[in-house]
Amino acid sequence: MSILEVKNIRKTFGNIEVLKGINFSLEKGQVLSIIGSSGSGKTTLLRCLNFLETPDAGVIKVNDEILFDSADPATRSENQIRKKRLHFGLVFQSFNLFPQYTALENVMLAPKLAAKEKKIYDTEREIIKSQAIEIIEKVGLAERMNNYPHQLSGGQQQRVAIARALILNPDILCFDEPTSALDPELTGEVLKVIRGLSDSNNTMIIVTHEMEFARDVASHVIFMDGGGICEQGEPRELFENPKEERTKQFLTRYKTSSQTFPDFLDKN
């Protein structure tokens, strides 16, 4: 059974069709990388999965439960959506940390509010805090957990954002170009954390321009072009033997960076 099934997702803004029928599925523990040039619809796809956009058509299933079906209006109600989106987590390109809270408070806020809503915060308080600290340690920020976002580097902020998503235990964690807003010397620390997550069997969808990383970490790669899936497959196959002309062109543009792959070659 697939953990995620996406069927025929379509999305139009005005009269531009941004997603032209996206189909794919994902197994538990798999890492899917989505690559493709800017404007191809990658962000919109992740936003649809996280219910920040409502697809015009299509079905989204998690663990065989239908979360969204354009044919079934009942799946669109606000209250329903709130619960359903917790199957997914989303790490934004621009981090979007809450500036008035420390790193630790950022991570604790969502579980804290959820516990308050269920009136169990008094009993859960310590558990939530120790979980948050544990996760912050996992992303390597134990020393910085009482700092405010503006006191952290971009790489550290993005790691806090990852911790903030992780504490809710999403079935599928999505990343939208998690390193694109970072100075090159800071991408490594973030990629290392994501790599660690894949090693501990988290199911993830990673939109990225880091080809080397995609190739190394992903179990499956999708190349999107003009709102559709142009080609997909095993990373090795897709990167080394792309079938489609568009894929070849796209990868050629990243050739300079893809020449330095000693890591990857060693492993295979």
Add this chain to the structure above:
Amino acid sequence: MELIFQQMPIVIGALNQGFLQTLKLFSITLLGAFPLGLIIAFGSLSKIKAISLTTQFIIWIIRGTPLMIQLLIVYYFPGLVLHTPIWGGGESGRFLAAAIAFIINYSCYFSEIYRGGIQSVPVGQQEAGLVLGMTKRQIFFHVTLLQMIKRIVPPISNEIITLVKDTALARIIALQEIIWAGQAFMKGSHGISGAIWPLFFTAFYYLIFNGIVTVALSWFEKKLEYFR
């Protein structure tokens, strides 16, 4: 000069009493206009066109006409035009009418500042809250509100300082605030008449009060400097 020193205790007593009324009007205006302004801001940001347009129209009227006229209308309109005097004749009726006019006027000014504040919080903050499973209400109170407050403290401070001085307008409906009390000594009050200096002297009250308000507001602004 000697006369002034003799009159001083009497004048100060009367001015203090007037100032108390000024202070009351000032406080009740803020107490009412802070929350009402927020409701109006939500109205003008509403996705329902009928609500947002009506709200914006009301804001346009209130901001486009002098507060003094609004005071007169609120105070006299029910009695003179509708023939149902609702304020009663006494000081408490005048205070109520003044308070209502001030609250309406100031909440419209505040609402525009709030609106700017809400819109200046990046949409990514709301989206981050949503994907973490928060309700719109939780996002507003736990994510957006403080960021908005931080951004609106400087422009709201300007309005508050203007309000200190604007309270003097309530004299137009004979509310016995400090200027009224000062002016009374010209015609005759507490056995003193023909004295104009008490009126000038009221300026010190405004200065000192504004000084305190300014210090308090900049302290608050500093308090919020811990984040960006």
